[in-house]
Each structure stands twice: as structure tokens, then as C-alpha cells.
Amino acid sequence: MAEPKITLAEVEHVARLARLDLSQAEKERMRSQLDAILTYIDKLRQLDTDNVEPTSHAIPMVNVMREDEVRPCLPTEAMLANAPERASDFFRVPRIIEE
Amino acid sequence: MPRMTGLTIPEVAARYRSGAATPTQVVEAYLRRIEALDPKLRAYVTVTRESALARAEAANRRLKAGTPAGPLDGIPLAIKDVICTKGVRTTCSSKILETFVPPYDASVITRLTAAGVVMLGKTNMDEFAMGSSTENSAFFPTRNPWDLTRVPGGSSGGSAAAVAADLAAGGLGSDTGGSIRQPAAFCGTVGLKPTYGRVSRYGLVAFASSLDQIGPFARDVRGAAMLLQAIAGHDPLDSTSTDVPVPDYEAALGQSVEGRRVGIPNEYFIEGMDPEVEQAVWVAIEVLKGLGARIEKVSLPHTDYALAAYYLIAPAEASSNLARYDGVKYGYRAPGNKDLIQMYGRTRAEGFGAEVKRRIMLGTYALSAGYYEAYYGKAQRVRTLVRRDFQQAFERVDLLACPTAPTVAFKLAEKEDPLQMYLCDIFTIPVNLAGLPGLSLPCGFTQGGLPIGLQLIGKPFDESTLLSAAYAYERATPWHRRVPELA
Amino acid sequence: MTATEYEVIIGLEVHAQLLTRSKMFCGCPTAFGGAPNSQTCPVCQGMPGVLPVINRRAIEFGIRTALALDCTINAGCRFARKHYYYPDMPKNFQISQYEEPLAVEGWLSVEVNGTARRVGIQRLHLEEDVGKLIHEGTLETARASLVDFNRSGVPLMEIVSKPDVRSAEEAAAYLRALRAILIYLGVCDGNMEEGSFRCDANISLRPKGSTEYGVKVEIKNMNSFKNVQRALEFEAQRQAKALAAGERIVQETRLWEADKDYTLSMRSKEYAHDYRYFPEPDLVPLRVEQRWVDRLRTTLPELPGERRQRFVARYGLPAYDADLLTQSRALADYYEAVVREYAKPKVVSNWVMSELLRELPGDDEAAIARCPVPPLNLARLLALIDNGTISGKIAKDVFEKMYRSGEDAEAIVKREGLRQLADVDVLGSVVDQVLGANAGAVADWRKGKKQSLGFLVGQVMKATQGKANPALVNQLLLERLSKGS
Structure with a gap:
């Protein structure tokens, strides 16, 4: 059997980076699905791209800037209206612990 | 009473001008149709009845006073729920944004509002535009108006179905890998993905920033041209929007196909594609030939790699764009968290659906330490190759013609394997990678009565040529006049 | 056996808030101290659908600074997304620069005890600031924290030195010199208390004569020149002691606790830092043309x-x-x-x-x-x-x-009435009184103890509440003293 493209430990690491609490069943399923997709994607290796520049924008442009002008802000209330939890004019979040 | 629905955008506009109908009459008729038929189709996530009636009323007054806001004044449209609308819930068909009410309008909405357009509501989609069937909506799937057991395509399935079923005169969708063109093909409407940078993305909830574009759905080519006219152009709020002048698209419709060089890419006729689709597309090419087009075979040799590159680039950008949904500022927050880490992990696990999580995982992996060059970097280089293929082809031809999708609309729940679903977009994805304009229009029906889409692909910023070729084809064929029987 | 002598290796990372009127990527004002969440918009709050647009003045401030630091300005530069989750960062990525910064390879002359040395500048790049967190209690004990996004999106310039600094004192001198340049250029107000000029340091030790670098420790939370110097002095000693005791230095981030006079480990796990940088797809690259640089060069003040x-x-x-x-x-x-x-x-x-x-x-x-x-x-x-x-x-x-x-x-x-007493008659009588009352001092002077003149001048000044013209007092005293001898 071929070496898996992605291991369960890698799935767990990536899920942690992406801040997704996956159940054990989800992790297993995710691993096999990602494995299949990555196996498909492996076909890119057939192409020699050593002397090919990457394209990050299909329509190349440069130097798009705005002048340093102040524009009106939105009212505090409008900016907080969607907050899941607030305390006066702040957004409130649960206790911060470092990972 | 004169007909109020079942009309194309130019037909509705003509009735307004002649006084044969008013925006209020038309909008009321559409709202009644939505009420009657949408329970079957489920194209809309939110119907904005009150504001639609108020805007129709305002359009009445302008038209009556002889001071219309423009050719689209009073035209009722369906807007994909990925485009931010001030004061109107914008969900992206996701649990995580189910309650989100933007305090601002997307630039396209600002433009359409200024043009007098009446928004009927926000349409269903695959969650965050990730999917090809609209089954990935967190709320409900949308049905194909030609066969309610089938999908409308996706991700803009709600807008496509609404326009095809005449629950709106036209609509807006977004297209990252085929999300306008593929549902347009599945639903038998015209759908146009403009050149990257032609239409502002400001206010379009981002899926993959370097690929996303907003574009129109309409039941005829002229309607699509009119909508594009209203939304195209430079926007200082979008650094990737270009200030290439916007031509008069309606005027361009008059251009003849005579002598146009139409390229047929070999790689877009593949083993395993639906023979009825292949047949219809070849017949359509013959029609173009009959109209005076010069048909040439071309090759886009890296087509086979485009899908793989896309499934690295799009998820990588998506994993970044979707990082902001964390339960802090807006949207869903999982209840009862002991600390921040738990809140993040649970909010995102509960708030996102399976396909979105899969792509976030794939994209995070592709960008993570040690894999960047092998995956994301490689994909961006392959993207260059795909783009070059098109550049070389366009040295010889003016536009390309090919199928929009390898199949017609499939049954709900038919495609369970993610990779099988991704393969629906093999003919549309290369166009996004190259940033080109692409248009899908109906080119026939299967024996079973399902629409088939013809895709036209143009040079950057040459939507005019696409629209004129599509218009010539449309006038020569009956397909756009067929309507699904729903009632 | 003698104890190993160590060389201190310090690299400094400065974040300077730029004096633009509006934020880095949107039109909200940068003013300090507004009511919470009163200076935000969908862009700097990272709402769905928003897009950034680069502030030209921020780029020009960066170029001017790069010129003042004799950096090489990259002809092509671009922004990149740096990912990590924290509630003060609205998008959970920061728009920064990574592989293609605005400028690289400059230097700054730093003087300690009259000797000037060049400290190399590794890179200079631009990025956006994050919001502000207020903890209900301390970070360790708080049950919840509050977020204010006013500062989110304010333009920051990051200037990273090479590991060329060799002492805490030199680090402070480097920061003073850099701050002065930024203030001269008018690109930053240099206010350390309000956080518009912030500094982090990397510090490691190596045996004198060695050319390899030791394990470095990052020090944060130093909000004055004095704190930078004290924190680095403390950390150099801590590491020296640890090394002398045969311990290994752990690569970590430590916070300077100013009131306690020590650095404290933040104990964050290293795997968490996978920033997944990639080019910001919502912005197009910058091409910094020579003409633009030349024009900006003409605007540089005397540094x-x-x-x-x-x-x-x-x-x-x-x-x-x-x-x-x-x-x-x-x-x-x-x-x-x-x-x-x-x-x-x-x-x-x-x-x-x-x-x-x-x-x-x-x-x-x-x-x-x-x-x-x-x-x-x-x-x-x-x-x-x-x-x-x-x-x-x-x-x-x-x-x-x-x-x-x-x-x-x-x-x-x-x-x-502070005008000096310069009237010879009035002052003369004061002088006479002082001489009469201090016969001892007069005798000392005559015996050759010339410094008693100073005492006598002081007495006259005292008697006139300091208003006497000192030169005249001197003159009058000398006249009388030499006359009487």
C-alpha cells in the first residue's frame, strides 16, 4: 500500500492551526478525503515548473494606492450591532489562555 | 391584464417605457410568484418584500416623471447571498453568518441601487460559494426548475434557479471556479463571469480572492449585457479592480460573428462526458459556423492540471479569508466556552459545514510550514502555464467555444465523493485561473428535457465579443425561449 | 580555570506607528484615545466582504525612512498575510510584508562613550496594527477580555536591526538614534508611553571569540529606553549565569516586568507559530520606481x-x-x-x-x-x-x-526688583560692613589664603540677596583688602 499523503497526526495539527475542533470520526473521515484529494493533486508533480514564475494575479497590475485622506467611520453602534457578546462599547471574549 | 412575468429584462424595461406596466405591478407579480413557487424550488434565503415594494414605488414615480434612473430602473433582481446588503441579512448560506446583517452595501449593490434596480431577495448558494450543486447550503438545497429531483448547479444555484424559474427578471451570482456558468448551464439561463477586475469585489464575501468575480444571470443575452453594464467599472475600494474603460455592451450586441475566429479546445471534449452534451455543443459550433464564424481547433495543453492547481489555490485563499469567522465580532458563537481557544474551535467546528471545513483544512495544510512551495507555490506556477495556454490560443482566435460542464444537472445526493463533485468544474476552472471572461448560454436540451450549456471564453476585458457572439447564436436558436413548467 | 567570558549579541525590532492621517488600508482616522470602537469601519474591523487599499503616504514614509537609514529600496515589494488567531486581530491575519519587504540592508551610526559604531539594518517593512485588549483583571486571572478596534489598521513600520548590537547600553543608544531619525523625518512621534514607538529585542550570548550565535531569547514589553537597558542587562546576566551553571538557554519569549526588575517567560509553545504567510491576494504589488524615490529623497530634512x-x-x-x-x-x-x-x-x-x-x-x-x-x-x-x-x-x-x-x-x-546692585557707593558700604564683621577671613587672605576671597564674596551676595553685581563685588573687595595690607 502506498504511503498515505497525510497522517492523522498531521490532520490534528492542521485542525489546531485552523481552530477547528473536529471529532475523532471527523478527523478520520477528513484524513481519508484529504488523502484522496492530495493524491489527485499530486499530478502537478508531473510538470516541470522550475523556470516558471508564479501567478498570483491573472491580470497583472501594480501600484494601486489611495491618498491619505480621512473618511467617516461608521457609528460605534453599527459596528457593534452584530457582536455575539458585548460589554458597553467593547466586544467581549472569554478568558484568553495561551495555547 | 398584460403579462407581468415571464419577460426578459429588456422586455420589462420596454413595458415600463411604454407605460404598459409599472414597477409596482411587476414586483408584486414576482413576489406572488415567489410566494407560490419558491416553497418547491427554495431559491431564496431571504425575500425582501417590504423594501422591494418601496423601491418599486420609487421607480414608479421616477418613470412617471420621465426621469428614470437608467435602463434598469424598476427591474426586479435576485442577489446571491454572498453579496453584502446593508440592513439585509447576508448569510453565505452558512450557520456561522446566519444572523449577520452588514452595515454596508457591496459596491455592486450601490451601483444597482443607483440604477433603480429592485432587489427581490437574497438567494441560496453552496456555503461560502464552495460547491457545485447548492446542496452545501447550511439551510436547505435548492431544486432545479426543470426537474425538482435534480440540483440547480452551484454555487450560485439560488440565483440561477430563480432566474430560470422566473422568480426574478435577472440576478447576480459570483464565480470562483464556475459558480455562475455551471448553474446557468444546469438551469438553462445566460450566466456571465466577467474578466477578473472588471467588476468590483468590494462587499463580495471572499472565497478565493484572486479568482472571485461577480457576474449576471439573465434569461437572454441582452439582459446579461445590461446588467454587466450597470456593475462593470473601476472601484477605488477594490485594489484589484481595473480602470480599463467600460464599452457599451448593448451596442456591441450588433457586431456580426462573420469572420470571427472561434477556437475549439481539444481538451474540453473528454472521455466520460455526457454524449448529449457533446452532441449539442458540436451542433452549436456548427450554428456559429453557419453564422460566418471561422472555426479552428486549438489546444490548451495544461487543462488537465488546472483542477489540481485550483484545489490548492482556492482552498489556501479560503482558509485565510475564513479565519475571521471566530465568534468575536459577528455571526455565530458556540455557547458556554471556558476560554477563548475553546470558543474558537467550537464556534468554527459548529458554524461551518463539512465542505467548508474540508477546504479550510486543505488550504491550511497547503500553506503550512514545509509545504508552501510544494503545494501553493507549485500551484501558482502551474497557474502561469494555464494562463499561457490561453494567451497562445488567443493569438490565433478571438474566442473559444466549448461545453460549460461535462454533464447536465445531476440528482440531489448523487455525488457524495468530494472529488467527483470537484470534477463538475473542469471546464470552468481554467477560465478563473487565467482571469478571463466566460459566458454560458443554453444550447439545447437532453431527451429528458434538461438544459445544456455552451461556454464562450474571451480575451481579457473582451466581454463585448462574447456577448455579441452569444447574441448572434441566441437569435439563431430557440433555446432561450423554452421555460420550465413549474405550476 | 577561569570563568568563560561571554559576548552579548542583541538584535532590535522596532515598531513605529506612522503619522498618517488615515489608517493603512482604510480611511478611518489614526488619532489616539477615541472612545472604544468609535474609529472603525467594516475594513479595519475585518467584516465579511471588505478589501484593503494601500495608503500612499504610509509607503512614502517607509521610503523616506529607508533613505535616511541608507537602505536598499526593493524595486518590487508586496504585502503578505501573516496568520494567527488572537481576538485583537479582526481578520485573524495581519497584512504585513514577508519575502518582499519595502527595504533591506541599511545602517545606523550609534555612539557609546564617544565611540561611533555602525549597526546594520536588516529590513524595513510596513504592516497594520492590531486592536487593543483590556483584560477584566490581569491576563492570568481575567474571566473575560474586552476588544477595542480603534487602533486596528493603524500603519506600523517595522525596522529590524542586524544582530550587531553588543551591549544593553548600545541598544538604548541605537533606539535613541533611530527614534530621533523618525522624529526628524516627521514619520513617527516617537512616543513610547502611548506605544507609537515600541521595541522588542533578541538577545543571546556566545563565548568571546566564537563566531556562532547562541540560542536567542526574545524580550518584549519594554516601554522606555531605561527599561530596554535594564531588561537587556538583566537578561544578559540571567543567561550568563545559566550558561555558567551548565544550563541550556531555551528559545522563548520573555516579558520585562518593569516594577519587578526581571524578565518572565511567556511559556508559549513554538508549534503555534506557523504563520502561513502568502502574498495578499487583495492587494497588487508595488513597483517602487527610481523617479519616485528620487523625488522623496529631495524631501528629506537634515538628519x-x-x-x-x-x-x-x-x-x-x-x-x-x-x-x-x-x-x-x-x-x-x-x-x-x-x-x-x-x-x-x-x-x-x-x-x-x-x-x-x-x-x-x-x-x-x-x-x-x-x-x-x-x-x-x-x-x-x-x-x-x-x-x-x-x-x-x-x-x-x-x-x-x-x-x-x-x-x-x-x-x-x-x-x-531683581535688578543687580551695581552702585559703587551702596555696594561699597555693604563691602565695608562684611569686611568689618569677618576679620578672621580678612586676616587669612592677608596671610596668603587667597580662597577666603570667595567666602567674602559669598557674604556680600548673601547680604544683598544675590542682587550684587559679582564682578563689582570682587573689584571692591580686592581694592579694600590690598589697600589695608
């Missing part, structure tokens, strides 16, 4: 280094004075304005360094702008000493009063 040299050459000031006076552009401007009116540069330098800086809350533009003693008034005060109206000692009191009241010197001297 602290050049001005320092000019102060030495033109005003004949000692290096120490020139250095101190040129720390801030506003202070140097003030100094030169006084000298224009009162042409004794060293006298002015003494007054500015001791009297003015004692009173001023700082040497920055705002402090100088609010200074109640304009340069002309100081010049006129000094002229009053020269023309004998008041003594130097009285002048210092007058200066203090000028600073409190904002009045000019003449008005204070006149109202308070």
Missing part, C-alpha cells in the same frame, strides 16, 4: 547625524552637547532660534540642556510647542546677564518664573 556634526563645526559645541540638542528636531530648532538672537552658542547650550530640559516634560515636538518660554525670551534673559542687569544666579530664578507664568524676563525683573 540628526548631520545636524550634530554641524552643531560641533558651526557652534563649536562639545560632542555631548551637540548630541543631546539634536535628539529631537524641535529641540534643535529651539536651540538654533535662541542662538540667532543671542550669539553665544555654548552659553545657550548650557541653558537649554540644564534649565530648559529640567522644566520640559519631554523633548518632542509637542513638548517644545507647549513650552511657555519662546526662544526669543530666553535670548533676552541671557542678554540681561550680559548687560549687568541681573546676575547669572538670579537669571536662573527668573527663568523658572518665566516658565511658570509665561512672562518675559524684563517684566519679572522689574516687578520683583
Whole structure:
């Protein structure tokens, strides 16, 4: 059997980076699905791209800037209206612990 | 009473001008149709009845006073729920944004509002535009108006179905890998993905920033041209929007196909594609030939790699764009968290659906330490190759013609394997990678009565040529006049 | 066996808040101290659908700074997304620069104990600031935290030095010199307390003579030059002790606890830092054309280094004075304005360094702008000493009063009757009284103990409440003392 493209430990690491609490069943399923997709994607290796520049924008442009002008802000209330939890004019979040 | 629905955008506009109908009459008729038929189709996530009636009323007054806001004044449209609308819930068909009410309008909405357009509501989609069937909506799937057991395509399935079923005169969708063109093909409407940078993305909830574009759905080519006219152009709020002048698209419709060089890419006729689709597309090419087009075979040799590159680039950008949904500022927050880490992990696990999580995982992996060059970097280089293929082809031809999708609309729940679903977009994805304009229009029906889409692909910023070729084809064929029987 | 001697290797990372009017990627104002979440918009709050647009002035501030630091400005540069989750960061990625920064490879001349050394600049790039967190209690004990996004999106310039700094003192000198340049350029106000000039340091030790770098520790939370110096001194000693005890240094981030005088480990796990940088797809690359750079070069002011040299050459000031006076552009401007009116540069330098800086809350533009003693008034005060109206000692009191009241010197001297006693008859009788009352000192002087003259002058000054003209007192005393011998 071929070496898996992605291991369960890698799935767990990536899920942690992406801040997704996956159940054990989800992790297993995710691993096999990602494995299949990555196996498909492996076909890119057939192409020699050593002397090919990457394209990050299909329509190349440069130097798009705005002048340093102040524009009106939105009212505090409008900016907080969607907050899941607030305390006066702040957004409130649960206790911060470092990972 | 004169007909109020079942009309194309130019037909509705003509009735307004002649006084044969008013925006209020038309909008009321559409709202009644939505009420009657949408329970079957489920194209809309939110119907904005009150504001639609108020805007129709305002359009009445302008038209009556002889001071219309423009050719689209009073035209009722369906807007994909990925485009931010001030004061109107914008969900992206996701649990995580189910309650989100933007305090601002997307630039396209600002433009359409200024043009007098009446928004009927926000349409269903695959969650965050990730999917090809609209089954990935967190709320409900949308049905194909030609066969309610089938999908409308996706991700803009709600807008496509609404326009095809005449629950709106036209609509807006977004297209990252085929999300306008593929549902347009599945639903038998015209759908146009403009050149990257032609239409502002400001206010379009981002899926993959370097690929996303907003574009129109309409039941005829002229309607699509009119909508594009209203939304195209430079926007200082979008650094990737270009200030290439916007031509008069309606005027361009008059251009003849005579002598146009139409390229047929070999790689877009593949083993395993639906023979009825292949047949219809070849017949359509013959029609173009009959109209005076010069048909040439071309090759886009890296087509086979485009899908793989896309499934690295799009998820990588998506994993970044979707990082902001964390339960802090807006949207869903999982209840009862002991600390921040738990809140993040649970909010995102509960708030996102399976396909979105899969792509976030794939994209995070592709960008993570040690894999960047092998995956994301490689994909961006392959993207260059795909783009070059098109550049070389366009040295010889003016536009390309090919199928929009390898199949017609499939049954709900038919495609369970993610990779099988991704393969629906093999003919549309290369166009996004190259940033080109692409248009899908109906080119026939299967024996079973399902629409088939013809895709036209143009040079950057040459939507005019696409629209004129599509218009010539449309006038020569009956397909756009067929309507699904729903009632 | 002798203990290993270590060499301290320090690299400094400065985040300077740019003095633009609007934020880095949107039009919200950058003003400090607004009500919470009152200076935000969908863009800087990272709402769904928003897009950034680069502030041209921020780029130009970056280019001007790069020029002042003699950096190579990259012809092509672009922004990248740096990912990590924290509630003060609205998008959970920061738009920063990674592989293609605005500028690289510059240097800054740093002087410690009269010796100047070059500290290399590794890179200079632009990024957006995050919001502000307020913890309900301390970070460790808080049950919840509050987020204010006013600061989110404010433009920051990050300047990273090479690991060229060799002592805590040199680190502080580097930061002073860098801060002065930014203030001169008008790109940053240099305010460390409000956080518009922040510094992190990387510090490692290696045995003297070694060319390999040791394990480095990152120090954060140092909000003054003094704290930087103390934190790095502490950390150098901590590492030296650890190494001497045979321990290994752990690569980590430590916080400087200013009131406790030590650094404390933040204990964050390293795997969490996978920033997944990739080019920001919502922005297009910048092509910094030579013409643009040349035009900006013409806008550069005289920089602290050049001005320092000019102060030495033109005003004949000692290096120490020139250095101190040129720390801030506003202070140097003030100094030169006084000298224009009162042409004794060293006298002015003494007054500015001791009297003015004692009173001023700082040497920055705002402090100088609010200074109640304009340069002309100081010049006129000094002229009053020269023309004998008041003594130097009285002048210092007058200066203090000028600073409190904002009045000019003449008005204070006149109202308070501080004019110097220079009447030979009046002063002569005071001198006679002092001589009569201090026969011992007179006898000492006559025996050759010449320093008792100073005592006698002091007595006369005391008797006249300091108003006597010291030169005249000297003269009268000497006349009488030598006459009587």
C-alpha cells in the first residue's frame, strides 16, 4: 500500500492551526478525503515548473494606492450591532489562555 | 391584464417605457410568484418584500416623471447571498453568518441601487460559494426548475434557479471556479463571469480572492449585457479592480460573428462526458459556423492540471479569508466556552459545514510550514502555464467555444465523493485561473428535457465579443425561449 | 580555570506607528484615545466582504525612512498575510510584508562613550496594527477580555536591526538614534508611553571569540529606553549565569516586568507559530520606481547625524552637547532660534540642556510647542546677564518664573526688583560692613589664603540677596583688602 499523503497526526495539527475542533470520526473521515484529494493533486508533480514564475494575479497590475485622506467611520453602534457578546462599547471574549 | 412575468429584462424595461406596466405591478407579480413557487424550488434565503415594494414605488414615480434612473430602473433582481446588503441579512448560506446583517452595501449593490434596480431577495448558494450543486447550503438545497429531483448547479444555484424559474427578471451570482456558468448551464439561463477586475469585489464575501468575480444571470443575452453594464467599472475600494474603460455592451450586441475566429479546445471534449452534451455543443459550433464564424481547433495543453492547481489555490485563499469567522465580532458563537481557544474551535467546528471545513483544512495544510512551495507555490506556477495556454490560443482566435460542464444537472445526493463533485468544474476552472471572461448560454436540451450549456471564453476585458457572439447564436436558436413548467 | 567570558549579541525590532492621517488600508482616522470602537469601519474591523487599499503616504514614509537609514529600496515589494488567531486581530491575519519587504540592508551610526559604531539594518517593512485588549483583571486571572478596534489598521513600520548590537547600553543608544531619525523625518512621534514607538529585542550570548550565535531569547514589553537597558542587562546576566551553571538557554519569549526588575517567560509553545504567510491576494504589488524615490529623497530634512556634526563645526559645541540638542528636531530648532538672537552658542547650550530640559516634560515636538518660554525670551534673559542687569544666579530664578507664568524676563525683573546692585557707593558700604564683621577671613587672605576671597564674596551676595553685581563685588573687595595690607 502506498504511503498515505497525510497522517492523522498531521490532520490534528492542521485542525489546531485552523481552530477547528473536529471529532475523532471527523478527523478520520477528513484524513481519508484529504488523502484522496492530495493524491489527485499530486499530478502537478508531473510538470516541470522550475523556470516558471508564479501567478498570483491573472491580470497583472501594480501600484494601486489611495491618498491619505480621512473618511467617516461608521457609528460605534453599527459596528457593534452584530457582536455575539458585548460589554458597553467593547466586544467581549472569554478568558484568553495561551495555547 | 398584460403579462407581468415571464419577460426578459429588456422586455420589462420596454413595458415600463411604454407605460404598459409599472414597477409596482411587476414586483408584486414576482413576489406572488415567489410566494407560490419558491416553497418547491427554495431559491431564496431571504425575500425582501417590504423594501422591494418601496423601491418599486420609487421607480414608479421616477418613470412617471420621465426621469428614470437608467435602463434598469424598476427591474426586479435576485442577489446571491454572498453579496453584502446593508440592513439585509447576508448569510453565505452558512450557520456561522446566519444572523449577520452588514452595515454596508457591496459596491455592486450601490451601483444597482443607483440604477433603480429592485432587489427581490437574497438567494441560496453552496456555503461560502464552495460547491457545485447548492446542496452545501447550511439551510436547505435548492431544486432545479426543470426537474425538482435534480440540483440547480452551484454555487450560485439560488440565483440561477430563480432566474430560470422566473422568480426574478435577472440576478447576480459570483464565480470562483464556475459558480455562475455551471448553474446557468444546469438551469438553462445566460450566466456571465466577467474578466477578473472588471467588476468590483468590494462587499463580495471572499472565497478565493484572486479568482472571485461577480457576474449576471439573465434569461437572454441582452439582459446579461445590461446588467454587466450597470456593475462593470473601476472601484477605488477594490485594489484589484481595473480602470480599463467600460464599452457599451448593448451596442456591441450588433457586431456580426462573420469572420470571427472561434477556437475549439481539444481538451474540453473528454472521455466520460455526457454524449448529449457533446452532441449539442458540436451542433452549436456548427450554428456559429453557419453564422460566418471561422472555426479552428486549438489546444490548451495544461487543462488537465488546472483542477489540481485550483484545489490548492482556492482552498489556501479560503482558509485565510475564513479565519475571521471566530465568534468575536459577528455571526455565530458556540455557547458556554471556558476560554477563548475553546470558543474558537467550537464556534468554527459548529458554524461551518463539512465542505467548508474540508477546504479550510486543505488550504491550511497547503500553506503550512514545509509545504508552501510544494503545494501553493507549485500551484501558482502551474497557474502561469494555464494562463499561457490561453494567451497562445488567443493569438490565433478571438474566442473559444466549448461545453460549460461535462454533464447536465445531476440528482440531489448523487455525488457524495468530494472529488467527483470537484470534477463538475473542469471546464470552468481554467477560465478563473487565467482571469478571463466566460459566458454560458443554453444550447439545447437532453431527451429528458434538461438544459445544456455552451461556454464562450474571451480575451481579457473582451466581454463585448462574447456577448455579441452569444447574441448572434441566441437569435439563431430557440433555446432561450423554452421555460420550465413549474405550476 | 577561569570563568568563560561571554559576548552579548542583541538584535532590535522596532515598531513605529506612522503619522498618517488615515489608517493603512482604510480611511478611518489614526488619532489616539477615541472612545472604544468609535474609529472603525467594516475594513479595519475585518467584516465579511471588505478589501484593503494601500495608503500612499504610509509607503512614502517607509521610503523616506529607508533613505535616511541608507537602505536598499526593493524595486518590487508586496504585502503578505501573516496568520494567527488572537481576538485583537479582526481578520485573524495581519497584512504585513514577508519575502518582499519595502527595504533591506541599511545602517545606523550609534555612539557609546564617544565611540561611533555602525549597526546594520536588516529590513524595513510596513504592516497594520492590531486592536487593543483590556483584560477584566490581569491576563492570568481575567474571566473575560474586552476588544477595542480603534487602533486596528493603524500603519506600523517595522525596522529590524542586524544582530550587531553588543551591549544593553548600545541598544538604548541605537533606539535613541533611530527614534530621533523618525522624529526628524516627521514619520513617527516617537512616543513610547502611548506605544507609537515600541521595541522588542533578541538577545543571546556566545563565548568571546566564537563566531556562532547562541540560542536567542526574545524580550518584549519594554516601554522606555531605561527599561530596554535594564531588561537587556538583566537578561544578559540571567543567561550568563545559566550558561555558567551548565544550563541550556531555551528559545522563548520573555516579558520585562518593569516594577519587578526581571524578565518572565511567556511559556508559549513554538508549534503555534506557523504563520502561513502568502502574498495578499487583495492587494497588487508595488513597483517602487527610481523617479519616485528620487523625488522623496529631495524631501528629506537634515538628519540628526548631520545636524550634530554641524552643531560641533558651526557652534563649536562639545560632542555631548551637540548630541543631546539634536535628539529631537524641535529641540534643535529651539536651540538654533535662541542662538540667532543671542550669539553665544555654548552659553545657550548650557541653558537649554540644564534649565530648559529640567522644566520640559519631554523633548518632542509637542513638548517644545507647549513650552511657555519662546526662544526669543530666553535670548533676552541671557542678554540681561550680559548687560549687568541681573546676575547669572538670579537669571536662573527668573527663568523658572518665566516658565511658570509665561512672562518675559524684563517684566519679572522689574516687578520683583531683581535688578543687580551695581552702585559703587551702596555696594561699597555693604563691602565695608562684611569686611568689618569677618576679620578672621580678612586676616587669612592677608596671610596668603587667597580662597577666603570667595567666602567674602559669598557674604556680600548673601547680604544683598544675590542682587550684587559679582564682578563689582570682587573689584571692591580686592581694592579694600590690598589697600589695608
